[in-house]
Amino acid sequence: MKTWRSSSNGVIFLVPVFFSFILVPQLVFRSYASPPEYTRHPPRSIIFTEHNRSNSQPQQVHISLVGKDHMRISWVTDDTKAPSIVEYGETSGKYNSLATGNHLRYEYFFYKSGEIHHVKIGPLQPSTTYYYRCSGVEPEFSFRTPPTNFPIEFVIVGDLGQTEWTASTLEHVGQEDYDVFLLPGDLSYADTQQPLWDSFGRLVEPYASKRPWMVTEGNHEVESFPIIYPKGFKAYNARWLMPYEESGSTSNLYYSFDVARTHIIMLGSYTDYKKESEQYLWLQADLAKIDRLKTPWIFVLLHAPWYNSNDAHKGEGEAMRKAMEELLYNARVDVIFAGHVHAYERFTRVYNNTADPCGPVHITIGDGGNREGLAMKFENPAPSISMYREPSFGHGRLRVMDERTAHWAWHRNNESDSIVADELSLQSLSTSKVCTQKGESHDEL
Ligand SMILES: *[C@@H]1O[C@H](CO)[C@@H](O)[C@H](O)[C@H]1NC(C)=O
Numbered sequence: 001m002k003t004w005r006s007s008s009n010g011v012i013f014l015v016p017v018f019f020s021f022i023l024v025p026q027l028v029f030r031s032y033a034s035p036p037e038y039t040r041h042p043p044r045s046i047i048f049t050e051h052n053r054s055n056s057q058p059q060q061v062h063i064s065l066v067g068k069d070h071m072r073i074s075w076v077t078d079d080t081k082a083p084s085i086v087e088y089g090e091t092s093g094k095y096n097s098l099a100t101g102n103h104l105r106y107e108y109f110f111y112k113s114g115e116i117h118h119v120k121i122g123p124l125q126p127s128t129t130y131y132y133r134c135s136g137v138e139p140e141f142s143f144r145t146p147p148t149n150f151p152i153e154f155v156i157v158g159d160l161g162q163t164e165w166t167a168s169t170l171e172h173v174g175q176e177d178y179d180v181f182l183l184p185g186d187l188s189y190a191d192t193q194q195p196l197w198d199s200f201g202r203l204v205e206p207y208a209s210k211r212p213w214m215v216t217e218g219n220h221e222v223e224s225f226p227i228i229y230p231k232g233f234k235a236y237n238a239r240w241l242m243p244y245e246e247s248g249s250t251s252n253l254y255y256s257f258d259v260a261r262t263h264i265i266m267l268g269s270y271t272d273y274k275k276e277s278e279q280y281l282w283l284q285a286d287l288a289k290i291d292r293l294k295t296p297w298i299f300v301l302l303h304a305p306w307y308n309s310n311d312a313h314k315g316e317g318e319a320m321r322k323a324m325e326e327l328l329y330n331a332r333v334d335v336i337f338a339g340h341v342h343a344y345e346r347f348t349r350v351y352n353n354t355a356d357p358c359g360p361v362h363i364t365i366g367d368g369g370n371r372e373g374l375a376m377k378f379e380n381p382a383p384s385i386s387m388y389r390e391p392s393f394g395h396g397r398l399r400v401m402d403e404r405t406a407h408w409a410w411h412r413n414n415e416s417d418s419i420v421a422d423e424l425s426l427q428s429l430s431t432s433k434v435c436t437q438k439g440e441s442h443d444e445l
């Protein structure tokens, strides 16, 4: 792993990595980026994680949940002939199962990706450690499947990037056990420089090969380009395939899944969400299928926050809020997690800009450690619905104890330590008598 200091020898970094991509104008994805007037805490250097295995060996290994008892294993090989197979079993070195999947490559201007493999394995036992190899060669990896019931613990981090802050956040994540990693958008900050997608895949592999990483897209995933790549998401969709088909979605940009009796909805802030759009209709149908006895908890992740008292990205989530908030409110969604704003902020239960005991808690957790630094300026005074806010890097943990109770903690990065700076006990809205009579409940309070 090599580190380039962005101040002293940033040029060394720029030359080899960016050389062939210099022609790609940065215009398109910049249109989403924050205006320059925000003062941020100093970002730390980008870490470029080099490929140090052979061409036929797997790199950038990450796993994701598919259906109730399968896992998708995704990896890249430079060798285009490496087979898309995963051998796995419950004992290290002893693989009594084998699954075959498929592979693809993509091009982005002068960049040609390695062979990207996706293999679905299973059925798998819950709460069980599996050992596996990709493409028939070393090294061996292992993961643990999530439980089928409570308790379950999620780690949630947005706007991760690949800087020294990212490494510090991930180190803190790895210090305590958890079941599933959730990422509400902005992964690699490659921003059209495709080798940075590869570097990001290698940086996160030690974590993403061990626990499922479930992600949704942020503005940094778009990478569209007029006429040539008008739809964008080329790298993201090829590399971070999520179980969208399994949830009846027609797009990798939004989907849902159940894990351990929670229903998790990953929405797309950068694809159409207006009333009657495909995403809107899909969401409506998805919510209608939820059985709160089977999944007492509903969590939603999306990138651009609907509630935000930071000066950065103010109002960017407003159109989506107006389109979809009522659906989520009527479904009694418990928590909505967002990223995008590089700070932490927690709101009370809210609906239509007003505190509401049957509305979701909104949490912005865009503080993973990206290269842009922190969003330092909050509006003053804080709106009454904003309960806690702080511009620091960190990560969140959501531990769902049972049908009724969950515990949320935000861990702030403090150099080598991480410190719980904000916490909250949550009661599921499905167990709240006042909120379970749909629609009119809050009027009856
Ligand atoms: C290969 O890279 C990984 C991640 O950067 C690092 O942890 C490992 O020590 C490296 N291995 C060798 C043999 O250099």
Ligand SMILES: *[C@@H]1O[C@H](CO)[C@@H](O)[C@H](O)[C@H]1NC(C)=O
Binding pocket: 326, 352
């Ligand atoms: C939300 O609040 C606004 C302004 O207070 C109001 O005009 C609007 O009707 C409300 N919308 C809903 C769906 O309650």
Ligand SMILES: *[C@@H]1O[C@H](CO)[C@@H](O)[C@H](O)[C@H]1NC(C)=O
Binding pocket: 414, 415, 416, 417, 419
């Ligand atoms: C944060 O880290 C610094 C440096 O290691 C240490 O002196 C300080 O006590 C830590 N703060 C807290 C709240 O633990």
Ligand SMILES: [Fe+2]
Binding pocket: 159, 186, 218, 219, 220, 303, 339, 340, 341
């Ligand atoms: Fe963002």
